[in-house]
Amino acid sequence: MTLEILTADALAPVRHGFFTRKGGASSGIFKGLNCGVGSSDQAEIVAINRARVANAMQVDPDHLLTLHQVHSAKAVVVDGPLDTRPKADAMVTATPGVALGILTADCQPVLFADSRAGVIGAAHAGWRGALDGVLEAVVEAMVGLGAERERITAIIGPCISQANYEVGPEFLDSFTAEDPSYTQFFANGEGDRMLFDLAGFGLSRLRTAGVGRAEWTRHCTYAAEDRFYSYRRATHLGEADYGRLIASITL
16 A cells, blocks of 8 residues: 655655555554554564655665654754664754654654755654653754754644543643643533643744744544554553554655
């Protein structure tokens, strides 16, 4: 099956893609393009899937770089193949031929580019990382490599939508403790439950950071089982594990 790759006009002419689960070699609960080396899927099958992504990005498989993601606000600068995956949740580079890869299954995959400066970035931004500043860390690291803040475009790819992101009161408390105005990203749910707008929060943080353009592709990972993996959906279905989507960008 052919890979399905979502792109954003705003990132052109930089090569990039938010890959759906279609076109992969995995089976069972991982059916499709599972690129998560941390999943319980067969390692050789995950390697096949990642090689297909590398081919689509026009780089060698060892030049498709991913991280040991830990829901942090840490961004690292990379310039070539990695011996080990750094514990971080974002990468930036100014090196052509290196494809930055971010794995998600409800969290925000965010791709960044200042095409004029030749600087790109990628972030894994769940609620914790976004609240702690991972998006701002990417912007600062890109500026450090010569990007200009107002020229940076940031695109949030498929992630869980507000309609499907139910949280408890303690979750709201974590946000309002940082800034009382963050209540704007919550809507009332059933009982004491609330619905959190992850992408809206990400867009707000990006715009406050001063990027020139910030958008969300408006795809919900939870709602479209045939196209996207979702940690929350897998949990609700009682599945033992879940696949990981990949988003990638390269110069």
